[in-house]
Amino acid sequence: MSLLEIKDLQATVGEKQILKGLNLTLRPGEVHAIMGPNGAGKSTLGYSLAGRDGYEVTGGSVTFDGKDLLEMDPSERANEGLFLAFQYPVEIPGVAGTTFLKHALNAKRRHHGEEELDGLEFVKFLRGKAKELGMNDEMLKRPVNVGFSGGEKKRNETLQMSVLEPKLAVLDETDSGLDIDALRVVADGVNRLRSPDRAILVITHYQRLLDYLVPDFVHVLADGKIVKSGDKSLALELEEKGYAEFVSAA
Amino acid sequence: MSEMIDPFIKALDQVEQTGPAWLDALRKQGAQDYRTLALPHVKLEQWKYTNLKDLRGAEIAAADAALLDALPATLPDLDAYRLVLVNGRFDADLSDLGGLSDKALVKGLEQALEDGDIETLGGGFEDAALVSLSDALLRDGAFIRIKRGHMLDKPIHLVILSVGSDKLTASHPRIVIDMQDGASATVIETHMGANDSAVVSLPVSEVTVAEKARLGHYKQQLDNAQSYHLAHSAVTVAEGATYDSFVLQLGGKLARCDVRCLIDGAHADVRVNGAYHAGNGQHVDNTSFIDHAAPDAKSAENFRGVLDGDGRGVFQGKILVRQIAQGTDGQQMNRALLLSEKAEIDSKPELEIYADDVKCSHGATAGDMDEDQLFYLMARGIDADTARKLLIQAFLFDVLNEIDYAPAREIFHDAIAAKLGEIA
Ligand SMILES: Nc1ncnc2c1ncn2[C@@H]1O[C@H](COP(=O)(O)OP(=O)(O)OP(=O)(O)O)[C@@H](O)[C@H]1O
Numbered sequence: 001m002s003l004l005e006i007k008d009l010q011a012t013v014g015e016k017q018i019l020k021g022l023n024l025t026l027r028p029g030e031v032h033a034i035m036g037p038n039g040a041g042k043s044t045l046g047y048s049l050a051g052r053d054g055y056e057v058t059g060g061s062v063t064f065d066g067k068d069l070l071e072m073d074p075s076e077r078a079n080e081g082l083f084l085a086f087q088y089p090v091e092i093p094g095v096a097g098t099t100f101l102k103h104a105l106n107a108k109r110r111h112h113g114e115e116e117l118d119g120l121e122f123v124k125f126l127r128g129k130a131k132e133l134g135m136n137d138e139m140l141k142r143p144v145n146v147g148f149s150g151g152e153k154k155r156n157e158t159l160q161m162s163v164l165e166p167k168l169a170v171l172d173e174t175d176s177g178l179d180i181d182a183l184r185v186v187a188d189g190v191n192r193l194r195s196p197d198r199a200i201l202v203i204t205h206y207q208r209l210l211d212y213l214v215p216d217f218v219h220v221l222a223d224g225k226i227v228k229s230g231d232k233s234l235a236l237e238l239e240e241k242g243y244a245e246f247v248s249a250a
Numbered sequence: 251m252s253e254m255i256d257p258f259i260k261a262l263d264q265v266e267q268t269g270p271a272w273l274d275a276l277r278k279q280g281a282q283d284y285r286t287l288a289l290p291h292v293k294l295e296q297w298k299y300t301n302l303k304d305l306r307g308a309e310i311a312a313a314d315a316a317l318l319d320a321l322p323a324t325l326p327d328l329d330a331y332r333l334v335l336v337n338g339r340f341d342a343d344l345s346d347l348g349g350l351s352d353k354a355l356v357k358g359l360e361q362a363l364e365d366g367d368i369e370t371l372g373g374g375f376e377d378a379a380l381v382s383l384s385d386a387l388l389r390d391g392a393f394i395r396i397k398r399g400h401m402l403d404k405p406i407h408l409v410i411l412s413v414g415s416d417k418l419t420a421s422h423p424r425i426v427i428d429m430q431d432g433a434s435a436t437v438i439e440t441h442m443g444a445n446d447s448a449v450v451s452l453p454v455s456e457v458t459v460a461e462k463a464r465l466g467h468y469k470q471q472l473d474n475a476q477s478y479h480l481a482h483s484a485v486t487v488a489e490g491a492t493y494d495s496f497v498l499q500l501g502g503k504l505a506r507c508d509v510r511c512l513i514d515g516a517h518a519d520v521r522v523n524g525a526y527h528a529g530n531g532q533h534v535d536n537t538s539f540i541d542h543a544a545p546d547a548k549s550a551e552n553f554r555g556v557l558d559g560d561g562r563g564v565f566q567g568k569i570l571v572r573q574i575a576q577g578t579d580g581q582q583m584n585r586a587l588l589l590s591e592k593a594e595i596d597s598k599p600e601l602e603i604y605a606d607d608v609k610c611s612h613g614a615t616a617g618d619m620d621e622d623q624l625f626y627l628m629a630r631g632i633d634a635d636t637a638r639k640l641l642i643q644a645f646l647f648d649v650l651n652e653i654d655y656a657p658a659r660e661i662f663h664d665a666i667a668a669k670l671g672e673i674a
């Protein structure tokens with residue numbers, strides 16, 4: 001059975017139709033990459049999956065782990081195991097990173113009928129995860145993303161992902177803004193999450209993250225649709241030739 | 251004007267006559283001025299948004315010098331010297347002033363007057379009826395003097411308790427803080443009711459921060475939801491001195507804190523910050539006046555408010571930069587979060603500038619919750635209701651970072667969480 005099945009997805013932002021009949025299927029254990037020109041609708045796909053207000057699905061269907069994803073509100077989607085790493089992570093002054101993650105993790109645990117972690121258990125758990133990603137206590141105590149550098153924000157998204165252990169992680173340009181070492185740290189974090197029952201959807205403009213993750217499939221998203229799919233060699237081909245072929249067709 | 255009898259006029263018949271002659275003169279002047287000025291009315295520009303009509307016809311009695319067996323259980327526990335006022339009167343039994351250095355005088359005001367520690371009081375407010383009233387009825391309160399160059403080892407917790415009765419009662423605590431040259435201290439004020447009866451609390455503070463002195467002055471107003479809190483605070487800051495202050499207003503049916511700060515010396519650093527929350531049936535007013543009367547000084551005001559239900563907030567902030575005050579840096583901001591259709595905020599910023607080399611700004615925003623933040627929290631599995639609660643509290647928590655003294659941040663954090671509800 002597929003973990004995520006997107007059929008003929010159509011979505012509008014404001015008055016504008018952005019997704020124009022997008023089809024995509026991810027099976028457990030797979031890593032897919034989506035590449036495509038600026039403005040093609042890649043982030044719109046991520047937001048539509050996560051359920052952001054203002055991204056209105058006007059047609060098609062999305063089945064996630066056998067359930068109708070589009071029926072759920074954003075928090076239910078997350079608790080069911082969907083994780084979107086934001087292209088532009090949001091700053092939340094006044095909410096400490098630890099508080100935020102504790103609420104998030106315990107919401108998921110409650111959702112699955114598991115015991116919540118108390119403060120101490122959680123801090124121990126979080127420290128372990130943070131260490132893997134080279135993040136110190138001071139960063140965790142600070143308000144979520146406030147004053148973080150671009151790269152630190154992306155690292156923080158990766159930390160959230162590894163804490164929440166989603167079934168499906170959608171990484172929207174998580175590699176942008178990372179230095180070479182940070183890229184490896186983040187890639188390692190994503191690789192640790194890989195397992196036969198999870199899937200990963202990576203939105204990226206660059207080959208370098210894919211060198212570490214090695215996708216099973218690469219897709220080109222242009223003008224609101226998947227216009228070409230292939231294996232990892234497609235990414236290399238795109239890196240060389242660009243998107244001219246797809247953009248002119250649009 | 252209506253023919254209603256002013257609720258405080260009767261109290262003027264019982265003006266004290268103890269103490270030195272100058273004090274008598276102050277009381278007499280106060281009584282005379284109050285008779286002329288009377289209870290503030292919405293026709294006065296200063297009182298445009300805060301209407302005392304519910305007090306106007308009320309029968310108000312003077313609060314008794316009530317006896318309390320114990321401090322309220324909800325009082326925050328601080329490692330501090332504690333000075334307790336009950337209905338405006340110093341309570342030696344509930345206070346804890348042991349171990350104070352002889353470079354710090356911390357005592358009841360009546361005692362300080364008796365000991366001859368004070369040579370003058372009053373001033374700092376013009377045409378403020380309620381300050382005149384307080385002058386007329388001046389008797390007791392809190393007195394703090396930190397002597398030249400002394401750095402107080404622990405903060406002082408001023409606990410200002412009201413004990414109401416079956417009648418509406420008023421108390422008039424006077425708080426005098428005198429930081430001498432180069433002295434340094436932190437004062438935390440907690441205002442709360444010891445029971446659920448309605449009271450009118452009319453504290454008047456007189457604060458002087460002398461040359462190169464430093465005062466951290468943090469107040470939390472947690473009066474009960476039936477009560478009136480009408481506070482006036484006059485602060486004078488001298489050359490090179492620092493006044494770091496914060497007012498957290500969570501309580502009261504109608505509450506107003508009016509701070510006037512005179513910057514009297516060059517290079518003074520003044521911070522008047524605050525946070526407030528008004529729920530159903532509450533009206534919370536923060537009024538401030540920063541008077542830059544010396545060059546190269548800095549003032550910063552940062553206020554945040556949350557208005558819920560039919561709660562109403564008022565922010566009036568005036569910055570005056572006199573001609574002499576070249577090089578002034580004056581910033582002011584009030585941001586309010588409106589959580590319901592019926593909630594209201596009135597912001598009135600005012601800049602009056604007579605110097606040409608100044609950097610001044612003010613701003614006010616009023617709005618709803620940030621949708622991006624809400625979505626971000628929900629995208630991590632936090633349900634809409636919890637996410638909202640988190641963001642509302644965070645909006646207020648954030649401004650607590652302005653406070654220089656961590657234990658004060660923590661108790662204010664707890665006070666906000668206690669009012670708005672722990673989040674599961
Ligand atoms: N709130 C909005 N209002 C109007 N148009 C929008 C809005 N959000 C996105 N769009 C438009 O939708 C289109 C798709 O945007 P999207 O962010 O999905 O692109 P993308 O493929 O992620 O691009 P990039 O590679 O630059 O991140 C763009 O043309 C963008 O301008």
Ligand SMILES: [Mg+2]
Nearest residue numbers: 042043044087
């Ligand atoms: Mg994008």
